[in-house]
Amino acid sequence: MADDLLSNPRADRVKAVRALADRSARRRHGRFLVEGPQAVREAVAPGGGCVHELYATPDAAQRYADVLAAADAGGVRVRLATPEVVDAMSADAQGLVAVADLVHAGLDAVVAGAPRLVAVLAHVRDPGNAGTVLRAADAAGADAVVLTASSVDVHNPKVVRSTAGSLFHLPVVTGPELPDVVAALRDAGVAVLAAAGGGAHDLDDLLDVAGRAPQGVPDLAAPTAWVFGNEAWGLRDEDLALADAVVRVPLRGRAESLNLATAAAVCLYASGRAQR
Template sequence: MTYTNEHKLLSSVQNERVKLWASLLEKKHRDRQRLFIIEGIHLVKEAITAGADIEAIVYDADKGLPKEIVELQSKTASFTEWFKATSNVMAKCTGTDSAPPIFAVMGKLKTNDEALYKPNSLVVVLDGVRDPGNVGTIIRSADAVGADAVLLGKGCVDLYNPKTVRSTMGSLFHLPIVEGELKPYIERAKQQDIQIVGTSLQATQHCYAYNWKQGSWLVMGSESDGLSAEIETLVNQTVIIPMKGQSESLNVAMATTVLLYEALRQREF
């Protein structure tokens, strides 16, 4: 166990380690280093509890190590390094004027594609959803209903974008999240009789009539463009969310959550 008074102080934004961490605010550097940053007590706590690959934990030297994290120090791996840092270093690495009291440098998550193909799997598939808040919220909703996985296609916002990570509220540590070309994954799912479900204003079946107890992959596109033409041709079930009021539509995160909770209701209640 590493004790608080042994943690090295980082005081200069010119420190090579600090410059590396600050570079992780950009996708190209996250991809190159296979690292990303999580911010705040809740996310760091979730990462430690999940046994995630944490390279370093850094906290504000003036505020001290948060008590919630002190209690979890012994649960971190032996290779996790601990640092305290000045406020300017904290701000540099998190890209914010009001820096969090703690952040962690993580290795990118390891995922198992086979989680997608569990019997009667419930998987959320995102096609070109670019808003980080929406993607993070969808991952959080998928976690909440006990979905088997989330699959992010090309054109989606980077899973490790700081805004996406914050929006997941730690759910990215709770279920497999796979990134890749959607077509081969969907084609394999169809070979296993998994239903590929999309939403459509022209659908004749509302979402409460569809049988969500069967293996179902819910495919959602961006609010502006919908599903790409290639993915739309692979959908073999379409549903519509009924609306009683005058709103034309729900945003993609809200619509996905409504559909996932209907799946949960049918499967569990």
């Protein structure tokens, strides 16, 4: 399963893997880093990512023998390496780091699949937030996630780690402009809801009438795409104007607002519950 132990942290192979933390290197080689046991486990699972190489310390190879066995069964080249080598590749590897092809999904393919729940991130820049929303979308049963132009690179190492493996569970579309995303989803019969603090519709009120919403009121039981905006300024007026409705998450206590990832999780789970 594994070749001889890699022991030189200054080797060209080690430098090449470490370089994938940089966006320009990822674009040039078409590959990215998958760091840590959970993310690597999901990447090498059947139907996961296209993994080319897996590096593991001897201790991690024993502790996560199931991960190495799955990688080996999938034809992934597995290399044992000293802790110094793996740390040189990634400070966040926890003993396991893999190299995989960039994850790509097309917007046309997503809408052709008749999605019922989609998360759209518009100009979201924080990698931790983006990864956490993707993870929440996966947990809520979403059919896809879209990151529009000017959003963070989904292959950024912090985004990948924050998804905890969910990056390999559902289609992720990157790069289209928000008007094009909204038009494609609407043509596919998906209602587009923008999440914003000043929304005309209260999320709890929409849950109360889900499945029997009166005319002019969004029905959370119907196919829905949620649009979430930038962490600092939210959604711009022109972005809000694209949506079929703007929805606010009710704040019962004294908190001024919810952060992006928390608000997204609340909205996505509301739709998931209504559609169940």
